[in-house]
Amino acid sequence: MTQEVTVNIDGAFIRAPKGSTVLDAALGAGICIPHLCRVPYLEDIGACRLCIVEHIENGRSKITTSCTLLVQEGMRILSNTDRIRKLRRNIAELLVTEAPNSRAIQDIALRCGVVETRYPFRNSDCVLCGRCVRACTGHFGEKAIGFVGRGKDRRVESPFNLYSELCNECGRCIDLCPMTIVPCDGNMKPGEGRLCGNCESKMLTEEAAQGYCIGCYMGDGFQCERSITNTL
């Protein structure tokens, strides 16, 4: 029998199995903490930093990612404070200006309150969330693709950028890629300083719908555990 612990997330007492992460506990209870790099059943690496929360310990607050924080009995977590919202917004802004053409990332950005951006758009086709890499190495153990280089040269590649004989064409990497989940139909041009109006009209920003699921495009398994039907 799995042991369970009780954690307090945003005032709600939540039972979660020992060894699970705070993010999983929160999502399971319908508290939608935004996240990007996390994939259920794969190792969490804490790369996108969107799922940051405040962990209150001995009267002090420590900001850390909830996907790498394991639940402990009596733990107190705040996932939606002003401070967290501001930081999360800034991180989402970095992501969406890097890849403004991904509908998935646009949705996350809007969900995090990014309406206007302060950096020029870059139109990258990868934000290095590593979902594909972990699907390939972790789930199937194939290691046909991986991270190459470091810093600004970091990228996802197969060895020597040649077709890897280890690839069994399962397509899981493509399924998980935030750049391929319903690609944006109104492509951003370099220099355009706003997110495209197309999405904005369809989306409710977080301010407009606080506490409710806004039915983001990523759907099941990407943003939260709830299905799209549970919308406002």
Added chain:
Amino acid sequence: MPSPTITTLLEGHRSQPHQLIEALQDVQKHYGYISEDSMRSISDELGVSLMEVYSVASFYKAFSLQPRGKNIIAVCTGTACHVRGAKMVLNQAISQIGAEPGEISKDGLFTIEHVNCLGACALGPVVTENESVHHHMDPGKLRKLIKSLKKGDKEGASHV
């Protein structure tokens, strides 16, 4: 096919995945760079996936994935050297050799590298040419150094 030398080179690291970096160091030292074939051999010998070998080799600065010139000119661009004008020294090297850092010059004689700190900060700007350290460098001194290296090589070539 792995050449016999690389097999001997990897002798001490066989079947020890955690020795990957040490193995790459040895290959780098012996060949001056790490080729695709070397990486495949390392992958086989150490029991590490090719992807991991490629990831590690491309992550660390000590490893060069392309052949390098006969002379390696490393310009230190650490803070202490930077405030004393290392950038000028680097620019001098690039324009004189005609190749960007990490690239090999057309004549195959030189590769320039910029190193983040050589740990001889009191003597900056510092430049190492192959193994020897030159201190208090300026563009003029470097120009002479590169000239003498070019000349030295021509002399060396004429003896053959």
Added chain:
Amino acid sequence: MSKSKLKTIKDLAPLRNSLIKEREKLRATIVICGGTGCQASRSLAVIDEVKKQLAKHKLKKSVNVRTTGCHGFCEQGPVMVIEPDEIFYCHVSPDDAAEIVTKTIRDGEIIERLLYTDPVSGKTIKTESEIPFYLAQDRYLLAQNRQVNPCSIEDYIAIGGYSALAKTLFELPPESVVKEIVNSELRGRGGGGFPTGRKWAECREAPGDEKYVICNADEGDPGAYMDRCVLEGNPHLVLEGMMIGAWAVGARKGYVYVRNEYPLAVKHIQLAVEQARKLGILGENIFGSPFSFDVDIARGGGAFVCGESTALMASLEGKVGEPRPKDVHTVVDGLWHKPTTLNNVETWANVPSIIKNGASWFASKGAKGSKGTKILALTGHIKNTGLVEVEMGKSINDVVFGIGGGATNGKAIKAVQTGGPSGGCLPVEKFDLPVDFDALADAGSMVGSGGMVVMDESTCMVDVAKYFLTFLQDESCGKCVPCRLGIDRMLEIVTEISEGRGTSDHIELLEDLGDTMSTTSLCGLGKTAANPVLSTLRYFRDEYETHINEKKCPAGVCQALITYIIDEEKCTCCGLCKRACPHNAIAGKKKQVHSIDVDLCQKCGICMSECKFDAIQIQ
């Protein structure tokens, strides 16, 4: 000299006594620095020549030549000290060897021209201890460098080496060692300043039989090289510290992770380990005690981020040096998921003397909250560059002006950069701050590993910020978003500012982004990556504003905002600049004033550094 294994603790003292006796017979010892700095100034050739001359004059047996690690005063290299009188010669060349041997060694005469001249009084100084540079320091760790040949375990034993280990193994149970380190209030010298004793205690208490100790010698901070000098100059001291630590936390295996860019340090620590194994100081049942311990050397692959503990451990495991979240500390879940104690070179080097002299001895030195001494790498626009060791709590003024001797070329000192890429720039008005962990952190910088790069008025602070961002962009592992994209965007903005395209919103944006990076990044590199920008914004905001509003670089550094011109009156038409210009931008015939073609000029500044008549100026 017995070279056989030391089977019991009783074998150590007789060996030491015989070594000391042997040394007492010597007439003199010529100490020559063979550290990287002095080697660059050809000290090895000096050593060869001195040895030749000694043989020629039949003094080989009575005079010992000791090649040592760095003495710290690299600017004066090659440096030579003649014991027992401590005569200090600087800038020694191989040609001086014959004279030194005949005059100073044989006849006891001093060679005036090789002595150090005090730049303030203009007088020559005879002995090392009288030189102001050394006089103002508190040298405990660095002083030992002069006394030992790093390639000789006998030298180390002769000055009392491994006696602290012997004391530990036979008199102090592990708990007492931990208590001693806790009481000494030693804090990590690598950058974080975490209390070493607490780290050891937590690692000792962590469950598991298999534990590790690691020495972090991956000194990646540009502008800092104290770890290199300690490891190069006194590797056995570091080994002894690690062994005491291993005994305390219960580890049987240690690793030294050393930068491959430091070939001499790699060589010396490898040799030290071999020698210690031969003497039975490393291996099974050391000195006949139940304690067994061995050390492996791992060469780093060249990544600044590997200075971060979890990245270093990943690298030791043969993986990419990516940090991982530290929600569980490495003292519990470290190398190969085993409890691991990781300290840097200087921290380990402090341990033997704490055990030997007691915690209260160590705690009596330094300032409140920052005990002991710290080695600083004093570099940049300053007269006396080199490594200095001072008690913590000394003011920056005392270090920069007292020991460093102030600026060169009569320029005014503007700032000091401390703590490398994770630290910050402090203006000259803040120079009364003490060098201690908390005071510098409160001021927006940090002690870090101890690099102190002094900058004079010819330095542009926007350029300095840009320099560090370029460095960090190259060195970030790229794993987490705030660090990778944050640094990228910061560099983008600072570049805009330095090229005259800055806007008034940029400063606020930099501060906001900096806050996000320091709070949300995964590891220490990202959390501190914004410091160079934030600290320059805090103290040198006016420079940013001048770049933004007036499109000018006050220091004349930012290339896009300056033009080079030739002063017609000063130009002697020598043609030096024309030949030096790599871009063929200078025109002018013989006996005709030269001019710079603005379109071709890449503003590299080479012509200016070449001109001997100050005829090329920045506008």
